[in-house]
Structures are given as structure tokens and as C-alpha cells.
Amino acid sequence: MTDMILHSMGPTPSADLVGSIIGVDDGDDYKRPNLRKAASDRTSVNKSKDTVVPSSETANKEPPMQIVWRNVLIFIYLHAAALYGFYLCFTAAKWATLGWSFFLFLFGSFGITGGAHRLWAHRCYKAKWPLRLFAALAQTIAVQNDIYEWSRDHRVHHKFSETDADPHNAHRGFFFAHVGWLLCKKHPEVKRRGKTVDVSDLLRDPIVVYQRKFYVPLVLVFCFAMPALVPWYYWGETFKTAFFVASIYRYVLTLNITWLVNSAAHLWGSHPYDKGINPAENRFVAFVTSGEGWHNYHHVFPWDYKAAELGQYSMNMTTAAIDFFAWIGLAYDLKTVPKNIVKSRVQRTGDGTHPYALEESRNSDQDLKLENEYCEIFPETE
Numbered sequence: 336m337t338d339m340i341l342h343s344m345g346p347t348p349s350a351d352l353v354g355s356i357i358g359v360d361d362g363d364d365y366k367r368p369n370l371r372k373a374a375s376d377r378t379s380v381n382k383s384k385d386t387v388v389p390s391s392e393t394a395n396k397e398p399p400m401q402i403v404w405r406n407v408l409i410f411i412y413l414h415a416a417a418l419y420g421f422y423l424c425f426t427a428a429k430w431a432t433l434g435w436s437f438f439l440f441l442f443g444s445f446g447i448t449g450g451a452h453r454l455w456a457h458r459c460y461k462a463k464w465p466l467r468l469f470a471a472l473a474q475t476i477a478v479q480n481d482i483y484e485w486s487r488d489h490r491v492h493h494k495f496s497e498t499d500a501d502p503h504n505a506h507r508g509f510f511f512a513h514v515g516w517l518l519c520k521k522h523p524e525v526k527r528r529g530k531t532v533d534v535s536d537l538l539r540d541p542i543v544v545y546q547r548k549f550y551v552p553l554v555l556v557f558c559f560a561m562p563a564l565v566p567w568y569y570w571g572e573t574f575k576t577a578f579f580v581a582s583i584y585r586y587v588l589t590l591n592i593t594w595l596v597n598s599a600a601h602l603w604g605s606h607p608y609d610k611g612i613n614p615a616e617n618r619f620v621a622f623v624t625s626g627e628g629w630h631n632y633h634h635v636f637p638w639d640y641k642a643a644e645l646g647q648y649s650m651n652m653t654t655a656a657i658d659f660f661a662w663i664g665l666a667y668d669l670k671t672v673p674k675n676i677v678k679s680r681v682q683r684t685g686d687g688t689h690p691y692a693l694e695e696s697r698n699s700d701q702d703l704k705l706e707n708e709y710c711e712i713f714p715e716t717e
């Protein structure tokens with residue numbers, strides 16, 4: 336079954352399943368004759384501002400949304416199977432299987448948040464090879480494209496946030512930002528602008544390169560087979576229950592929780608650091624994603640290893656994990672933003688909900704210069 340799913344995804348399987356902007360094949364999309372007809376049936380979002388303009392004004396400018404039915408069917412199957420797995424959690428699964436699934440959920444989440452996101456996409460800290468290997472294994476368990484694709488797509492998201500070039504442009508609504516972007520061909524701007532983002536540093540990490548090279552067998556083993564085989568072999572769970580709970584349900588849950596960062600955290604919450612951008616501080620998303628919901632801060636200071644101003648562990652388990660790895664010497668060069676820079680930005684562009692907003696402002700040109708340096712998305716490539 337998993338084999339069937341993966342094969343149906345084409346040459347870059349992970350891409351179609353969970354989110355490559357560039358992995359979804361786009362061959363001869365957007366041909367003019369189809370384009371005009373479909374464009375007349377829809378409205379379109381202006382890319383520079385979130386003004387919705389009537390379709391008649393953009394009929395020849397905006398490509399139509401083109402649904403990829405193969406992906407729709409895959410996601411319907413995965414979610415239906417996950418619902419069955421959820422049912423089995425209450426009716427058949429052993430406690431050990433539930434614990435194992437929760438462990439895999441947390442482990443896979445770290446692969447995304449502490450690995451693909453903070454380590455590889457943003458280079459918020461450096462890691463010695465044992466930690467990179469650990470994070471790559473965790474990231475494989477979560478199956479959201481290989482590290483290279485995930486990081487590349489995420490850099491595009493930051494650089495072109497809330498425009499047509501943003502793969503999950505939240506101006507197109509919750510559903511599109513959450514999962515809809517994986518169910519249709521990507522906007523041509525995503526591909527065009529995506530090519531302008533430097534990802535050469537990723538290809539200099541052999542762990543990233545090898546994970547990409549052997550991604551399909553690694554996914555089959557670590558996301559689908561191993562999670563089901565362990566409960567079956569070690570504590571006598573039926574293979575069916577183990578598969579639907581620890582493999583499928585756990586996987587689909589991780590997916591949806593990750594997607595909340597693109598959807599909910601781009602739509603709902605406060606904007607203490609910059610009221611001019613969509614990404615928001617969302618406590619619920621921060622809690623369920625192990626610390627990725629402090630999204631207003633994160634889009635203002637993308638390479639702070641905490642992805643938040645404060646290091647409150649209960650709402651940011653990823654920071655706790657990175658601090659632990661730093662303590663045992665596997666993580667180093669943790670980057671963060673000095674308090675005065677944060678304060679300066681809060682007072683200059685925040686929505687007034689941050690305590691700094693009430694303090695006396697002493698912004699100087701020097702602060703602004705420093706702030707600009709700290710706001711760079713990718714401060715260095717080695």
C-alpha cells in the first residue's frame with residue numbers, strides 16, 4: 336500500500352505528497368486557451384496587497400488553479416486511513432503502541448522543527464554530524480520532502496511571503512495555506528522566483544545529499560515499515576493496528592500540525608513585532624508544534640534558533656532540545672537577537688501588544704542598522 340502511494344508520486348515522490356513547490360510537476364501547465372476560460376470563473380488575489388480584485392480584471396494575468404487529482408486521492412486515502420487509525424487508538428491499540436506513536440510524533444516533529452527548519456533552512460545554529468544524522472533520521476520519519484527540498488521551499492516562503500511566489504500564500508485562504516497548495520499545480524511565480532534562492536550550502540552537507548539520494552527507501556523503512564514493525568515484533572500488537580496507528584495516523588497528525596504553521600499562524604494571532612505582515616504569534620500553534628507558532632517574531636528575525644523571542648520551554652520544546660544538544664556539545668553557534676534590537680523593532684513596527692511598546696522609545700539610526708543586519712534571512716553561507 337505504501338509502495339503504491341509512493342510510486343504514484345512520481346520521480347520526486349516526497350515532493351508531491353507533502354509539499355514541494357518545485358516537486359509538483361508542472362510541465363505544460365497554464366496553456367493560454369485553458370487559462371482564459373478558467374480565469375474567468377475565479378477571483379484572484381493581487382500579489383502585492385491583499386486586495387481581492389474581480390476576475391475580469393485579471394483574466395489574462397492570473398493562471399487558473401489546476402487541481403492535481405492524484406494528490407487529492409492520496410490525501411483523501413491518507414486522511415481516511417488516519418481516521419481509522421484514530422478509531423483503533425481507542426478500540427484496539429495497546430498502551431505501548433500509543434506511547435510509541437507519541438514518541439515517533441515528537442521525534443519526527445524535531446526533525447522538522449529543529450532539523451529542517453532551524454538547522455538547515457535558516458542555519459540558526461550549527462550541529463556536529465551525530466546531531467545532523469539524528470535530525471535527518473527524525474526528518475525522514477516525518478516525510479515532508481527531503482531536507483534539501485524542504486529547506487529550499489521554506490527559504491522561498493520567507494523571501495516571498497504572502498505573494499504569488501509563496502508556495503502556501505496565506506492570502507489565498509486557510510485551506511490553500513494548509514493543504515490546498517499541495518492539491519494543485521504551483522503558481523508559476525513560485526517556480527520562477529524559487530530559482531533565485533541560494534541553496535548551495537545545503538548541497539555541501541553530505542548528510543543532506545545522501546538523505547536525498549536514498550529518500551524513497553528511507554521513507555519506506557522509517558516512516559511506514561519501522562513504526563509498524565516495532566509494536567508488532569516487540570509487544571505483540573497486530574500488524575494492522577500498528578500500521579494504522581503508528582504509521583498512518585501518527586504521520587497524518589504530524590502533517591496537519593506542521594501545516595498549521597502555514598495556515599493558522601499566518602492568519603490568527605497578534606503582531607507585536609511587525610503589524611505589517613501576516614504571520615502572527617499563535618500560542619496554540621506554538622504548543623502543538625513544539626515552538627513554531629511564534630510566527631510574527633520568526634518572520635521578523637528568521638534565524639533566531641528559538642524561533643521566538645523568549646525561550647519558554649513549555650511552549651517551545653524544540654528550543655529545549657537544541658539547548659540540550661548544545662549542553663552536550665553537539666550543537667553550537669546558536670544565534671539569537673539582542674534585546675535592544677528586538678525592542679527597537681517592537682517600538683518601530685509592532686502592533687502595541689508587546690510590553691516594550693509601553694516603554695520609552697530610544698530608537699537610533701544605529702539600532703536600525705543593527706536591526707537590518709539581524710533581519711537578514713540567511714546571514715551566511717559557508
Ligand code: ZN
Nearest residue numbers: 596597614630
Ligand atoms: Zn511562515
Ligand code: ZN
Nearest residue numbers: 489493633637
Ligand atoms: Zn522559517
